[in-house]
Amino acid sequence: MSNFTKSLKENRIGILFMVLASLQTALGQMFWKMSDGGINFFLIIGFFLYFLGAVMMIVSFRFGSLSVLHPLLSIGYVFALFFGSIILQETITESNLIGTFLIIVGAALIGGGDN
Structure with missing residues (x-):
């Protein structure tokens, strides 16, 4: 089995x-913009979605390495791009x-680079 x-x-x-946390924080930010x-x-x-994303991020650290998981928050940028396009018509x-392609490739490489 490869290291990846x-x-x-x-x-x-x-x-x-962590991917779910990224999704929730991106949704939270979209609602802030909306x-x-x-008030x-x-x-x-x-705020509620962003809070849930932060809690999910904290929970995720119990199930993996910080050096692998934390960089995966960048997937939130990918979600934000598509939410902006689909929902906000950007x-x-x-x-x-x-x-976006570079973020996905980087996140995949980091996600598989624990050892």
């Missing part, structure tokens, strides 16, 4: 929790796609 596969296997629960700077339902939902540029 071994690391993924050893950290799989932590990786799953609040348009006002309203969107802002409250955004434009995705070529440089956004290249950057």
Whole structure:
């Protein structure tokens, strides 16, 4: 078994929790933007989702290595790009796609690089 596969296997629960934490924090930030700077339902939902993401991040550290899991928070940028495009109708540029691809590749390499 390669080191990459071994690391993924050893950290799989932590990786799953960290990806879910990234998803929740990205959703929270999207709701903050939808609040348009006002104190309203969107802002409250955004804080709640961001809080859940922070708790999920803390829990994930119990199930894997810090050096593997923490960099996976960058997956939140990928989620934010797609939420911005799909829900907020923001434009995705070529440089956004290249950057997103690099984030995904980097996160995959770090996620499998425990030893």
